Amino acid sequence: MPFGDGPVPKQILLVVAIVLSLSARSAFVSHAAEKLAGQQSSAQAPAAARPVGTIKSISGNTIVLTTDAGADVIIQVQDPAKLVRIAPGQKDLKDVTPIQLADLQPGDRILVRGKLADDGKSVAAASVIAIKKADIAEKQSRERKEWQRHGFGGLVSNVDAAGNTINASLPSPDERKTVAIHFSKDTILRRYASDSVKFDDAKPAPLDQIKPGDQLRARGTRSADGAEFTADEIVSGTFRNIAGPISALDASAGTIAVQDLVLKKSCATCLPPWHNASPRV
Structure with missing residues (x-):
């Protein structure tokens, strides 16, 4: 029965209040139940894992993967797992090649997606994305040639972040003494690892890590006047330069001992595997 514009009877208001209260409690209980169920499901479900690294060995359907952090992880690859191959530097999965477990070899790089076992030491793979060792070597060879044709090196004189310019002095007396290196947001900036002089170990790094006195290599296009x-x-x-006579050489261990003329003592130096890296300055 419509009430028009008159006051609503108290009995009706009470009924409405009770209904709203029950509805609110029901919604709250439902939400709490869903949340609890979600927490229980999450607690019971195996943790997701995405280890990435280099294949150390393969036996049957078991892969021993050495991760980039240096730890070994056991990967169990069952029949439902999807295995694909991509090219080095590929940024998406639009163009992949399906492969079999037998196509993988030690030295190949893989990214595994799967579930971590309770022991935390093995992963049941749902998918494996692989980059073949041979493809990596070919890409590195092309990059070395590109750096040799279109690269140069020098010592950083100063960094003008606002002007997107790095001034570098060249070591050769036959070339112009200073070159202005222009960069943009698309320029790739990398930094040699603190424990390696290998070009392939260089990691992405921000501009503010480049300091005067650093050794620098750039790849790109040089102006006609240089x-x-x-x-x-x-x-x-940032590298330490050691000058002095060689006091010992161990070719098998890849080390040399140099009598440092500044510190007046012998310094052992590891020889880098230049055949696997682009030469630095």
Whole structure:
């Protein structure tokens, strides 16, 4: 029965209040139950895992993967797992090649998606994305040639972040003494690892890590007069220069001992595997 514009009877208001209260409690209980169920499901479900690294060995359907952090992880690859191959540097999965477990070899790089076992030491793989060792070697060979044709190196004189320019002095007396290296937001900036002089170990790094005195290598296009350089990629690092006579050489261990003329003592130095890296300055 419509009430028009008159006051609503108290009995009706009470009924409405009770209904609203029950509805609110029901919604709250439902939400709490869903949340609790979600927490229980999450607690019971195996943890997701995405280890990435280099294949150490393969036996049957078991892969021993050495992760980039240095730990070994056991990967169990069952029949439902999807295995694909991508090219080095590929940024998406639009163009992949399906492969079999037998196509994988030690030295190949893989990214595994799966579930971590209760022991935390093995992963049941749902998918494996692989980059073949041979493809990586071919890409590195192309990059070395590209750096040799379109790269140069020098010592950082100063960094003008506002002007997107790094001034570098060249070591050769036959070349112009200073070159202005121009970079943009698309320029790749990398930094040599603190424990390695291998080009392939260089990691992405922000501009503020480049300091005067750093050794720098740039790849890109140099102006006709040699005064300017537009960089596609810049790799920098801080290295200690040692000058002095060689006092010992161990070719099998890849080390040399140099009598440092500044510190007046012998310093052992590891020889880098240059055949696997682009030469630095």
